[in-house]
Amino acid sequence: MNVERWRLIGYVIPAATASMLVVALWMGNAPLAFGVLAGAIGVTFLYSEWVKKRGEVLSDERTLRIDEMSSRRTLQVVILVLAFSVVGLAILSQSYPGLKSAYYLSLALMVLVSLLKVGLKHHYSRVM
16 A cells, blocks of 8 residues: 555645635635646656656656657647637627637637647657
């Protein structure tokens, strides 16, 4: 049980962060919310350093490949959702002019994510 106890901390950190973030946002306290995020980044960094010092393997080729595939699929889904939201908001904004800003925001996000994907693909094709 002692060997697995350190892994439990890896699940507690995001759960505690989410809980504290919900409370901070419910209170309407933006500085506290940003403080919670900064604290979570710090605690996560310290935790990963502690685990590395213990000699635990956090990632190997298999986990790196899984991370790459999940990131690729997530990006594909995000681009598809943004594309459908752009089309839907373009149609709806003709009837409801208040949705025009949401349409422009969705369009800008879709273009930004697509340019980021193309730019990073070009960068990594040259580096690797």
